[in-house]
Amino acid sequence: MTRRPTLDAMLSASAADFNAGKLFARIRSRGLTWVLAVAVVLLQYPLWLGEGGWLKVRERAMGIDTQQSLNKRLLARNTGLLAEVDDLKQGRDAIEERARNELGMIAPDEWFVRVVPTHSVQQGK
DSSP states (O other), X not given: OOHHHHHHHHHHHHHHHHHHHHHHHHHHHHHHHHHHHHHHHHHHHHHHHSTTSHHXXXXXXXXXXXXXXXXXXXXXXXXXXXXXXXXXXXXXXXXXXXHHHHHOOOOTTOOOOOOOOHHHHHTTO
16 A cells, blocks of 8 residues: 555656646747747837838838929929020020019110009009
């Protein structure tokens, strides 16, 4: 009978070791899962939120589109100004037109006649 308790003790000890082994394997498996999940999150962070991440690239692409549209408008304005400068350099007609319209000047052999609409005279303007 002395053998019996020892055998029961050995069986219960081996069962406890077996359960402990299962427990450690389970913890190790879950731990590995968590480590891999954390690694995936850490690898995804620079892709989404880092300096060269997707959000920054999208923001900069929108800035580039805005700047390109501004550049197109400014290029059209500059082209018009260059045409006007060339016109002013080439002929007197553009200079005379500007002097008449903007400065109210007249040539020595011209008469200046101002026509005032009647509705502005009646209103006192």
